[in-house]
Amino acid sequence: MSVLLAGLRVQMLISLRRVDDLQLLALVPFSAVLYLTMLAQTGRRDLAIVGVLASYVTTVWSLAIYSGGDLIDEERHTGTFAPLLVTPVSVARAMFGRVLAISLLGLVGLVEAGVVAVLFFHIDLGIDRPWLMAGSVVLLSVAMAGATYFFGAVFLLTANARPWQNAWTYPAFVLGGVLAPLRVWPIWVRVPGRLFFLSWVMDLFAVATGRSAGAVLLPALAAGGLAMATWVLAWGMLRWAIRRVQATGAFDGV
Amino acid sequence: MASDRLASDGPIDEPASLFATFRFAAVISWRDFRALYRWYTYVGGWLVRVLAQAAFLASVGLLVGSESVAHRIAIGAACASAATGALLAIPLATMERALGTAAVLVVSPAGLVPSMLGRAVDRLVDGGVMSTTALVAVFAYLPEVQLLRPSSLLLPVFAVAMAYSSTCLAMTLAGAALLWPDARNLISSTLTVPLTLLSGAVLPHEPTGRLALVSHLLPLGNGIRGCRELALGHAAGALLPLLGELLVGSAWLVAAIGSLRVAQSWATRRAGLV
Numbered sequence: 001m002s003v004l005l006a007g008l009r010v011q012m013l014i015s016l017r018r019v020d021d022l023q024l025l026a027l028v029p030f031s032a033v034l035y036l037t038m039l040a041q042t043g044r045r046d047l048a049i050v051g052v053l054a055s056y057v058t059t060v061w062s063l064a065i066y067s068g069g070d071l072i073d074e075e076r077h078t079g080t081f082a083p084l085l086v087t088p089v090s091v092a093r094a095m096f097g098r099v100l101a102i103s104l105l106g107l108v109g110l111v112e113a114g115v116v117a118v119l120f121f122h123i124d125l126g127i128d129r130p131w132l133m134a135g136s137v138v139l140l141s142v143a144m145a146g147a148t149y150f151f152g153a154v155f156l157l158t159a160n161a162r163p164w165q166n167a168w169t170y171p172a173f174v175l176g177g178v179l180a181p182l183r184v185w186p187i188w189v190r191v192p193g194r195l196f197f198l199s200w201v202m203d204l205f206a207v208a209t210g211r212s213a214g215a216v217l218l219p220a221l222a223a224g225g226l227a228m229a230t231w232v233l234a235w236g237m238l239r240w241a242i243r244r245v246q247a248t249g250a251f252d253g254v
Numbered sequence: 255m256a257s258d259r260l261a262s263d264g265p266i267d268e269p270a271s272l273f274a275t276f277r278f279a280a281v282i283s284w285r286d287f288r289a290l291y292r293w294y295t296y297v298g299g300w301l302v303r304v305l306a307q308a309a310f311l312a313s314v315g316l317l318v319g320s321e322s323v324a325h326r327i328a329i330g331a332a333c334a335s336a337a338t339g340a341l342l343a344i345p346l347a348t349m350e351r352a353l354g355t356a357a358v359l360v361v362s363p364a365g366l367v368p369s370m371l372g373r374a375v376d377r378l379v380d381g382g383v384m385s386t387t388a389l390v391a392v393f394a395y396l397p398e399v400q401l402l403r404p405s406s407l408l409l410p411v412f413a414v415a416m417a418y419s420s421t422c423l424a425m426t427l428a429g430a431a432l433l434w435p436d437a438r439n440l441i442s443s444t445l446t447v448p449l450t451l452l453s454g455a456v457l458p459h460e461p462t463g464r465l466a467l468v469s470h471l472l473p474l475g476n477g478i479r480g481c482r483e484l485a486l487g488h489a490a491g492a493l494l495p496l497l498g499e500l501l502v503g504s505a506w507l508v509a510a511i512g513s514l515r516v517a518q519s520w521a522t523r524r525a526g527l528v
Contacts, residue, residue, distance in 0.1 A: 042315075181317075
């Protein structure tokens with residue numbers, strides 16, 4: 001537990017000083033204005049909550065990609081990666097609190113987007129089932145922490161992953177059905193989209209906000225299962241990559 | 255010899271020498287671009303992203319159940335891809351500070367302006383390629399638009415024109431980013447939303463009133479109108495917006511030169527950019 005709390009504390013301190021992390025949070029009001037203006041112009045102010053959630057989800061996903069990707073890179077840059085490998089606590093455990101902190105930071109984005117909708121667009125957000133909404137946010141945060149872990153592992157395994165960071169943003173938003181639900185997309189988007197936890201979490205959000213009368217159990221189980229799979233995959237990748245680094249001594253890149 | 259033009263004992267203002275510096279910087283920018291990407295990272299990393307970006311923004315139309323809105327936004331978002339690539343000129347300009355060469359450029363005989371503008375040429379190419387790809391994909395996908403007709407040959411011209419105007423806007427703000435490099439990504443990212451909104455790229459309806467005026471003065475605004483004319487098959491109606499886009503781009507180029515001169519003067523007086 002002390003390792004978890006230390007990781008949480010360290011990452012919060014880093015993120016609150018890191019311009020790139022703060023920048024993602026500073027951009028939330030802008031993206032909220034973008035989505036809310038688009039929806040307001042179509043005359044569908046009743047769908048404003050979609051714009052708010054889209055701002056939140058895109059922010060928390062971007063944090064996972066960029067901050068998660070930088071987790072190992074920064075350790076390498078500051079020369080602390082090699083000492084981290086020989087500490088009594090495993091790197092995977094040491095990173096646990098840090099990825100949770102990044103995911104929790106995304107919650108600030110949800111508040112920001114909500115404030116923009118209420119203050120500047122005078123929109124009643126109308127959440128029908130607040131407890132389901134809260135549960136979905138918690139589920140998304142846990143899943144996103146797994147995704148952050150995953151991107152950290154990818155960056156440890158691949159020295160040249162940075163050009164691919166861009167490719168993981170908008171395609172993920174489409175596959176997750178972040179704006180329009182997956183059912184309105186063509187089949188070749190729907191099938192891969194259903195293998196991504198985000199699409200199920202967006203279904204839960206739709207039920208919580210009264211836009212859908214669908215079931216809760218199936219999306220909740222699917223989202224939880226896929227989030228767990230992301231965690232297991234990321235954990236395995238990270239441990240394997242670290243063993244390789246320890247075996248080869250390639251601290252600057254596997 | 256061309257390289258002799260670069261040698262000087264004092265500030266140079268001869269157009270041929272300034273152009274030689276610009277050309278040299280453009281070659282460096284192109285080599286940097288090629289070092290940053292392989293063809294597969296470019297296609298997989300960038301082009302997939304811009305296509306997904308256009309689809310994602312257009313999905314607002316699917317959300318509200320209006321195909322016409324989705325199609326309109328898809329064209330606008332494909333045009334806005336030009337700015338996605340071009341606005342990266344802002345963080346890339348600050349690379350000179352990270353490399354420690356910005357101060358040298360400030361005191362060089364040609365000054366900061368031609369080398370900085372030359373370093374942004376790759377953004378023009380990048381933005382042009384991204385927007386052309388996205389526009390061709392959108393035109394091919396939309397059932398009511400016919401891609402295979404002569405007027406579609408104007409798509410790359412529009413894409414480059416929009417990349418040109420967006421790059422010039424980016425270079426106007428690159429001067430500020432050079433002075434405050436920590437804000438480089440913030441400046442470029444925050445600029446994206448107002449630009450895509452105020453230019454009318456992602457608006458479901460044509461801007462009216464003051465917003466229409468603003469959209470004419472910003473990069474993308476005229477180009478988007480032209481591309482929407484092309485989608486309707488009106489090649490003649492697209493020519494005036496093309497001219498407008500180029501004029502707006504040139505106005506922003508003048509602003510960029512002014513902004514970089516201010517940055518140079520500030521850096522010279524305060525020994526900044528070190």
